Amino acid sequence: MSAGTQTLQKNDGEPILSVRGLTVGFGGPTVLENLDLDVYRGEILGFVGGSGTGKSVLMRTVLRLNARQAGTIEILGKDFDRVTYGDRLGIDMRIGVLFQQGALFSGLTVLENVQVPMREYLNLPQSLMDDLARLKIELVGLRPEAADRYPSELSGGMIKRAALARALALDPDLVFLDEPTSGLDPIGAAEFDELIARLRDTLGLTVYMVTHDLDSLHAVCDRIAVLGKKRVLVEGTLDDMLKFDDPWVQSYFKGKRSRAVFNTGEDGRKD
Numbered sequence: 001m002s003a004g005t006q007t008l009q010k011n012d013g014e015p016i017l018s019v020r021g022l023t024v025g026f027g028g029p030t031v032l033e034n035l036d037l038d039v040y041r042g043e044i045l046g047f048v049g050g051s052g053t054g055k056s057v058l059m060r061t062v063l064r065l066n067a068r069q070a071g072t073i074e075i076l077g078k079d080f081d082r083v084t085y086g087d088r089l090g091i092d093m094r095i096g097v098l099f100q101q102g103a104l105f106s107g108l109t110v111l112e113n114v115q116v117p118m119r120e121y122l123n124l125p126q127s128l129m130d131d132l133a134r135l136k137i138e139l140v141g142l143r144p145e146a147a148d149r150y151p152s153e154l155s156g157g158m159i160k161r162a163a164l165a166r167a168l169a170l171d172p173d174l175v176f177l178d179e180p181t182s183g184l185d186p187i188g189a190a191e192f193d194e195l196i197a198r199l200r201d202t203l204g205l206t207v208y209m210v211t212h213d214l215d216s217l218h219a220v221c222d223r224i225a226v227l228g229k230k231r232v233l234v235e236g237t238l239d240d241m242l243k244f245d246d247p248w249v250q251s252y253f254k255g256k257r258s259r260a261v262f263n264t265g266e267d268g269r270k271d
């Protein structure tokens with residue numbers, strides 16, 4: 001770990017993702033600098049930070065969609081810089097992603113959307129892909145009829161569920177969720193949180209969730225990581241956040257809204 005990141009809660013589990021000394025920029029000032037982060041197998045990690053701090057850049061870099069200037073990324077036990085083409089394919093198949101707006105293909109039905117990763121990576125008969133896709137659709141709590149609908153015919157909550165079904169198409173070990181509850185009403189958001197927790201428990205998923213949603217952090221996240229000053233300022237439990245001496249972290253976790261969600265007093269203690 002570089003000196004800048006504080007890990008207040010020691011976690012003896014196995015990291016499924018380990019980032020060290022990561023620096024990313026786009027020609028101007030760097031967006032991320034000397035960033036360290038660990039995500040442990042089986043956990044739900046909530047990733048927070050102010051707007052524009054680089055949460056999406058980090059996620060995209062870990063997904064190899066952005067270049068990096070420095071640093072190492074080890075994912076599912078493989079160092080990015082030392083992987084063969086075959087390793088990369090293997091890694092990609094074990095990672096699922098839910099982008100912020102769902103990013104479904106508008107010209108494809110839900111069933112066809114869920115089958116996109118299957119077509120890309122597997123060579124299966126159509127009837128088997130149909131069965132598998134219907135299973136995933138059921139798994140995320142959509143009714144069977146939703147399979148034949150187009151994205152424009154779905155509500156916001158159904159789009160998120162369909163996108164999650166697609167992210168789960170290849171039975172991944174690790175899923176990245178970019179603000180999964182944004183745009184959902186509080187009931188829809190709470191149901192989605194429950195779904196994430198259930199999938200983690202039943203499928204043994206590891207979940208990396210970028211979120212602004214205090215309810216989600218409280219309800220389902222085992223640990224939280226905070227991005228600020230171009231790096232992960234602190235990783236740990238909610239209690240660790242409440243104790244961490246940084247103005248942004250303090251106002252985020254001890255502000256009026258947080259106090260209502262986390263049931264803490266102004267001093268951060270549980271009421």
Ligand SMILES: Nc1ncnc2c1ncn2[C@@H]1O[C@H](COP(=O)(O)OP(=O)(O)OP(=O)(O)O)[C@@H](O)[C@H]1O
Pocket residue numbers: 026031049050051052053054055056057058
């Ligand atoms: N491809 C790119 N080229 C140039 N600058 C970029 C690129 N992608 C992101 N940035 C810049 O990186 C910074 C971080 O952006 P990013 O989208 O990661 O923030 P964020 O933390 O996800 O914000 P939000 O919570 O608002 O979504 C921003 O200043 C953005 O303009």
